[in-house]
Amino acid sequence: MNAVFLGMACLLTVAAGYWVLGRGTPRPAGTWAMGALLGSFALAFASYSPLLDDAVETVVPHVARLLSNTASLAAATAVLAVSFQLDLEPAEAKRRVRLRFALFAASAVGMTVLFTYEQMTHRSPQVYALYLLLFISYLGFAIIEFAQQSVRQSRSARRGSVRLGLRLAAAGCAFALVYTAYELTVLVSLGLGIHLIRDHTECSSLVATPCVFSVTSPALAVLLICIGLTLHAVAYPISQARRHRWERRSCDALGPLWQDLSAAMPEIVLPATPHHDASADADFLLQRRVIEISDGILALRPYRSQQVLESMQRTTNVESEEKAAIVEAAVVKAALAARNVGLLAKEVAPPSWEAASRKDLREDTQWLLRVADAYGCQTARLADDDQTPVGG
Known part of the structure; x- marks a missing residue:
């Protein structure tokens, strides 16, 4: 005792x-x-x-x-x-x-x-x-x-x-x-x-x-x-500490999607804030990245193809929320490619309902993380297809 x-x-x-x-x-x-x-x-x-x-x-x-x-x-x-x-x-x-x-x-x-x-x-x-x-x-x-x-x-x-x-x-x-x-x-x-x-x-x-x-x-x-x-x-x-770790990991996971969007549309990148070290503030950096990605997706609206949207909806056989992220990633990828060659969509696809239903930064981030994950998988699959030898 x-x-x-x-x-x-x-x-x-x-x-x-x-x-x-x-x-x-x-x-x-x-x-x-x-x-x-x-x-x-x-x-x-x-x-x-x-x-x-x-x-x-x-x-x-x-x-x-x-x-x-x-x-x-x-x-x-x-x-x-x-x-x-x-x-x-x-x-x-x-x-x-x-x-x-x-x-x-x-x-x-x-x-x-x-x-x-x-x-x-x-x-x-x-x-x-x-x-x-x-x-x-x-x-x-x-x-x-x-x-x-x-x-x-x-x-x-x-x-x-x-x-x-x-x-x-x-x-x-x-x-x-x-x-x-x-x-x-x-x-x-x-x-x-x-x-x-x-x-x-x-x-x-x-x-x-x-x-x-x-x-x-x-x-x-x-x-x-x-x-x-x-x-x-x-x-x-x-x-x-857990929140900061999630913010850092989220920033890294959103990186490939953000890089493609910002490379095609540099204007979506927000100006640097004076006297603010963004590298030391994961919350600030994540908020900027989510806003910039959302702005980039919004800027792609004239290039969003309804045909791509309907095609992905027919061929994707997964749960509803995951399916919506996969469809949105495919639409964004196709719209980004169309913008790079200046090809407007014949029939413009509407914005994702899942994105519009988000109420705060965390929900926005979680939605974009699903989209970025699907976007990365599609990019990797296309890269593998390009490297496949002709005739097997």
Whole structure:
């Protein structure tokens, strides 16, 4: 257990340092709140470690419980602060964060006073019950408030990673409520003097009773909430890297079609933008290439042959979308050849319906990628036919 809890504490400490110090300036809203959240979660995980418990209790007996509970309250407060700053206007978020911090400070001071008095009275059950009541009240209030916000925000979030993260955080709140229910049971047991839960000082297993409620549940709650709130920040650079790779590959795949069109019609090439390095911006380069190819296909309209269109539609026996791309590629290739010799179409073929139905850059790109793939296959097939020896 020491390796698990201390390892997570070190990992979260590094994450907190990166979040606060390694993101450059200016820092986005919520940076300090997220750093406090990761730091308090690191302290919470460290407080669950038997090694740390033994070390601090050699100095002050039973103080590990106070440190663990205070870290849990700090984590709950940091969670609310992050949630407020992401969901509310800055002024309202600041007001609510100050109020929750004041409640946390009052709870932590009250718990410290009660803990000290409890030790002076030789662990009085009545004083311990008051300590638990103060701890449970604030923790339960913070968990329920954050769970409500997580569920509400997950329904309106647009990004899939944000929705998933909020749902994971809501699941973490469920584990936190299990821990709160356990502490409430301890409180009732002390109040009634019926000893529903045996006195327990050290956990040797994460699945044994009552450790599954007193240690495993809060640890899972901290882990799920931490993953949930940071999932988008981790997923975003990954999705950006995947998007940039797709843009670069798309530019390369559209290259042969673009080269043939731009060689025949240099006027479709957009002028260079001053002070812009197109080679370093795949998104910019892809957008230019899609526009230039679309302009080139539009410029070929007087040369688009209805006869070629009908012939390809009769001879192509594939699925509808792939068939449309193959037909369009054949029409473009024939129109480009006709333009090079100045031969207008006797009957002009209409523009592709598939191209007209696209709504954004990505859909336009995906359509042109199919056309470019079919165009390349037809070019390669014609080249092979030209190299075939006469008479076999």
